[in-house]
Amino acid sequence: MRADARRNRDRVMSIARALFEQHGPSVEMDEIARQAGVGVGTIYRQFPTKEALMQAVLASHIERVTIAARELAAAPDAGKAFFDLLARIASEFLVKGSLHLAMARAGLTVPEPTEERAEFERALGALLVRAQKAGAVRRGVTAPEVIMLARGALFPSDAHDIPTAMRRRMFEIVCNGLRTRPRR
Amino acid sequence: MRADARRNRDRVMSIARALFEQHGPSVEMDEIARQAGVGVGTIYRQFPTKEALMQAVLASHIERVTIAARELAAAPDAGKAFFDLLARIASEFLVKGSLHLAMARAGLTVPEPTEERAEFERALGALLVRAQKAGAVRRGVTAPEVIMLARGALFPSDAHDIPTAMRRRMFEIVCNGLRTRPRR
Numbered sequence: 184m185r186a187d188a189r190r191n192r193d194r195v196m197s198i199a200r201a202l203f204e205q206h207g208p209s210v211e212m213d214e215i216a217r218q219a220g221v222g223v224g225t226i227y228r229q230f231p232t233k234e235a236l237m238q239a240v241l242a243s244h245i246e247r248v249t250i251a252a253r254e255l256a257a258a259p260d261a262g263k264a265f266f267d268l269l270a271r272i273a274s275e276f277l278v279k280g281s282l283h284l285a286m287a288r289a290g291l292t293v294p295e296p297t298e299e300r301a302e303f304e305r306a307l308g309a310l311l312v313r314a315q316k317a318g319a320v321r322r323g324v325t326a327p328e329v330i331m332l333a334r335g336a337l338f339p340s341d342a343h344d345i346p347t348a349m350r351r352r353m354f355e356i357v358c359n360g361l362r363t364r365p366r367r
Numbered sequence: 368m369r370a371d372a373r374r375n376r377d378r379v380m381s382i383a384r385a386l387f388e389q390h391g392p393s394v395e396m397d398e399i400a401r402q403a404g405v406g407v408g409t410i411y412r413q414f415p416t417k418e419a420l421m422q423a424v425l426a427s428h429i430e431r432v433t434i435a436a437r438e439l440a441a442a443p444d445a446g447k448a449f450f451d452l453l454a455r456i457a458s459e460f461l462v463k464g465s466l467h468l469a470m471a472r473a474g475l476t477v478p479e480p481t482e483e484r485a486e487f488e489r490a491l492g493a494l495l496v497r498a499q500k501a502g503a504v505r506r507g508v509t510a511p512e513v514i515m516l517a518r519g520a521l522f523p524s525d526a527h528d529i530p531t532a533m534r535r536r537m538f539e540i541v542c543n544g545l546r547t548r549p550r551r
Contacts, residue, residue, distance in 0.1 A: 321540070321543070323536060324536065324540065328533060328536060328537050328540075331519075331520075331523035331526055331529075331537060332519070332520060332523075332537050332540060332541070334519075334523065334524065335515075335516070335518075335519020335520060335523050335524070335537075336515075336516060336519060338524075339515035339516075339518065339519050340518065340519070340522075340524045342515055349512060352507065352508065352512060353512050353515060353516050353519075355544075356505070356508065356512075356516060356541065356544035356545060357516070357540065357541065357544055358544070359505070359543070359544040360539075360540035360541055360542070360543040360544025360545070361540060361544070
């Protein structure tokens with residue numbers, strides 16, 4: 184992709200993410216194009232449908248966490264790095280989850296971004312193992328388990344309308360449960 | 368219900384629970400009657416369909432936990448009582464969950480036993496508050512949150528085929544996260 188095409192794509196994604204976050208899946212492609220300062224044709228060349236754009240936005244939340252994990256991979260305090268990543272996971276996934284839910288309510292489904300998810304799991308796993316070796320995280324727990332626990336705390340099944348504060352409180356309990364030296 | 372009718376019902380339920388646990392929803396009513404030592408007509412008088420019997424079995428798992436909670440309500444160590452109840456919840460719910468899953472796979476659905484669930488939540492809440500007052504469980508957490516976390520750890524959405532040991536490990540992390548004085 185050429186540099187200016189990539190810049191346009193990044194702008195579109197960033198505007199789309201913000202608009203979807205604020206207004207849900209009803210946002211028009213025209214409005215995204217207008218705010219991103221590009222023609223709507225430019226968007227459609229990269230994202231043939233709004234669903235494709237939404238799918239890219241959902242995947243981008245995972246990618247951002249993966250990037251954060253890689254940035255934290257060499258941090259001096261391995262325990263702090265892992266729990267900083269978990270905090271980032273909560274923030275990104277809460278936004279991603281509410282878009283996902285709004286899409287489901289609008290009858291839209293997108294496939295799970297399998298590749299991005301595998302990358303994310305690998306990056307998380309590296310930080311997890313480092314934090315376990317440093318004695319900050321309980322041994323025996325694996326990256327897929329951390330992800331399942333995080334999802335379960337943030338998005339309990341059969342409870343779609345609970346407040347964000349409750350989701351965060353449950354997530355905090357999971358984080359606490361992973362620590363070998365819990366904070367009161 | 369007369370005493371002998373209740374005794375028959377209890378026997379049928381106990382045999383049905385064991386057979387469903389071992390063989391899933393394919394167990395025949397005839398076989399349950401045979402092992403319970405009653406005529407199949409006796410079962411059908413109380414449970415007009417196999418689904419009705421299964422629903423009663425699912426509800427009985429919740430009732431058993433509620434009874435356990437009430438028995439633990441006056442135990443001297445409020446923290447231990449709460450975590451003993453959580454251990455019991457894990458065991459009953461793992462059995463209940465696998466029957467539930469087998470039923471879903473067989474295309475059977477039963478409504479959630481709302482009343483039993485509300486009773487259970489109240490009984491759990493009483494133990495939770497007592498354990499929080501004793502300083503053994505983190506403050507701010509509510510009974511519905513404990514239940515959502517327990518379900519999320521035991522039955523992560525989109526992960527139906529994970530081993531029981533993994534479910535138990537995730538449950539243990541949740542338990543640990545609820546403690547103010549975690550065990551290593």
